[in-house]
Amino acid sequence: MRMVLSKIVRLVVVLFVVSFLSFWFVKLIGGNDDLVAKMIPFSSEQEKDRVRNELGLQDPFFAQYGHWVGNFVTGDFGQIYLGAGDNISSVPVSETVAKRLPVSLELMLYAQFLALFFAIPFGILSAHKASSRFDKATNVTAFGMLALPQFVAALLLVIFVGARWGWLPTQSNLPNFPLNPLDNWRFMLMPTVALALAQIAIYMRLLRSDMIATLQEDFITTAKAKGLPTRRVLLRHALRPSSLTLLTVAGLNVGALIGGAIIIERIFKVPGIGGELAEAIFRQQTLEIQSLVVLIAFFYVILNFGVDILYSVLDPRIRHARAVS
Amino acid sequence: MPEPSAEPGEEIIRSLATDERREMVPPDAASLQIAAVEAGPEIAGAAAGRKRLGIGAWLAAIWLILVIGSAIAAPILPIPDPKRDSTLPELSSDGSLSVIAAAPSLDHPFGLDASGLDVFSRTIWGGRASLIIGFVSIGLGFLVGGFLGMLSGYFKGKVGGFIGSLLDILLAFPQLVLAIFVVEVLGHTVWFVTFALAIVATPVLARITRASSLSWSEREFVVAARAQGAKHGRVMLREVLPNTLPAMFAIAILSVAVVIVAEAGLAIVGAGVNPSVITWGNMISAGQADLKASPHIVLAPSLVIFLTVLSLNYLGDVIRARTDVRESAL
């Protein structure tokens, strides 16, 4: 329990530092005037001043920071500015986030699921048949998959599967993000595959190497000597102690994918958080970028924290060791 | 957990996964990914025992020499000007304005892009920026990150923990997002992008160096050196560093591959080097507009990136396998 508490404290500290650094970095480089000018380049001076006041850019640094943090934790992530001349309107970032975050989470979950779906059986099989032709072939394939950059895979999919052969829809064919399951899956299939490809290779290799080590352990010989069928030995005895690294990495990837899917979301025009970040970059909305970056970082940190806790739950030896120490 | 095997990649994963300070810090995705590639497909494994390099290593080396060589020699190569100032549409024989982008042909092995520029030439020129970004950012990352990592692995306890915490903060940002952020705030030049990627690489490399330094610092000869009264700096320089270098070299090569891909990724998202500079990423980004009709614009630099990454990964693997053998012989 003490461990968990200290971790929570650590978590909060990290969150604060992350937000502070982000905030400070923006202020450090971009002067206040540049900031506003970049965000609403076609506005009048009046509007610029109005926005400056709104943003409280005249206040001292720490007041601004405090203000910003206060807003952030209550869900106010700032505004996206649109328009020109004297008509500058704004849309709360939180609205966009609320709409787009679920999409990203959906993509991420699909990708993880797909990756594990392929990686686990192949990992187990290639460990069981280590050094066989099957193993070598899987090896080479995994190597290739790892070397293939995500965006290349994505582009290949768009060009051939999407555009040339028309098997699956790309955004250009669809007006809105499809909500009904079948269309949704058809649309999400390509981005999911593009995201999952490298993951499959990594997960499979991780599981394979841990499993090969486990399969040499004495208790596996005991299990075999009990007359248990191979499938049971592999799945019930060997898999669990070997899956720790894999699950850790998978857990961490869930967080990393939120940020890492940016490229995929851009290429396939998936309306997720990553895509929103790309949009913000395009539209030079520095404050929105700042909020999104911090938001995504928060997710990542909290997810890592969750994985850490999960870690100790999974392996009873660690749980017990902690209880004893 | 099973005993660590001789492979440094797996040892690194395990020591990352079971942090010495017993705080069970989960390793971050990036260092695990690098370590996973390291512990990954043992393509070169079989060749490691033999003295001579296999054909794969030679192919990889040849490709890299080709790419790097042509990038360096670009100004003197007999290739069309990559920036010929001709964006004027051309009149075709039937009097209509032709679509400029042209598919690969004998004249233009990679075809022409939307502005009528030779893609092959641009790919070669693009390599200059992309490769500089790759190698320099990792160079920087290693200098700073490697240094910090070695310190932190050598001095366990408070100093190590402090440095570790600093790095953890940086690691709290998802990598691409951090890079985007830095580029957005600083600017879209080659050097800023390099710097941004170096910032992203530093904590990851530090983490890995730390794991390696930690395990080496506990070996007897280091303790012996200290017992003989050698100062910390000397011990680190003379005992720890030479032993961590071989494995780190393999990781460096793998990391360069990661950064080259990252540069392209940044460009696609709009946070890369500004489009007036030719980089592989920029070519891909610009080519997205004509995917259906002219895929070659995007496919050419993509293919080059893929082959380069493949070669770097393969060579990194070979080096890993070789340093492996030496380590296990100890």
Place this chain on the structure above:
Amino acid sequence: MKRHKKAAPTGERFEAAPLDGPLLAVEDLHTHFHTSRGIARAVDGVSLSLERGKTLGVVGESGSGKTVLARSIMGLLPKSGTERTGSITFEGREIIDATDAELRSLWGSQMSMVFQDPMTSLNPVMKIGKQITEMLLQHLDISKSYARELALALLQSVGIPEASRRLKEYPHQMSGGMRQRIMIAIAIACGPKLLFADEPTTALDVTVQAQILDLLQDQQRERYMAMILVTHDLGVVAGRADDIMVMYAGRVVEKAPTKVLFSELRHPYTEALLLSIPKIAAPSHTRLLSITGRPPDIVAPPQGCKFSPRCPYVQPRCIEEEPPLVEAPTPGHEFRCWIPVGTPESRAALEANEAAGLASAAEAAKAAKIAGVHANGATTATAAPLAGGPHVGGS
């Protein structure tokens, strides 16, 4: 809820199988491993037979092939790089060429093994109860709840206190002795006819060793199991085996019923093993015989007798020609030596070697002196024979 009496561990249920012929018969078994340096002949022509309910002790140093023999008979060795030839018949059925599926049906229910290190041999992340019940459920047609009851009864029968609590615990929560008891419980759970015990006490404290060995013996008697007890310690099998087989470099060098082995031993290696057992009655600080040299390389073993490099009695013939396994006058006693212990030739050989300064002979002579052997071969009650007479003090 079915309750099949099939699982009842008594001797009654063996009446169905034919009782003529031994339970296990091994004929000229060879187990070769293909290594990078060549073929390692871990088991090189071993034959044995075992009746139901009897115990065979297999004794030898590490590298003698005894563990490989046990696993070889069971069929537990990895497939790749391993070659087995010869004949292994279990209950009259040839099993050396049995398929994996056939072997799996034998393992656990007909024959099982207790391994050396219970800490690493038990699954660390699976509850003890589960490790036992999965075995029961695999081989017996019973319900889960009955399996649990059986598991409880098993734990109690191997002497584990608070058995019901232990069922829910993990291996690392128990002591070494308890873990080994659990291993034994698992091994005998389905009432196998043949039990292999591979160095069952080596990883345990001395105080616990006797308990475990007693437990094995009790269970064996109760269940009428045959047992093959593999160990490097002759003392372990002394009071507990019906027959003893001494192995060296993958071959049998002496085989005899226990009493016969101790009273009429013939092979120098057996003698050396005997002399290296500490005896309670001997004065403290008694120097034990240490056998000089190291076990032979099983990839490139010596040409003649495999023990010759270390034998105190070695003569030129031993180095050139390997002795065959011959029968001694006493029935059931076989040995493999040109100059067996206890003959005048061996005495002469020892003296000649000692005079020539052979290290092993010198060592042997020292041990003999301390063991109280006189020049004419007569011994004191506490000593063992060395190139001398037959009778041995209590083990």
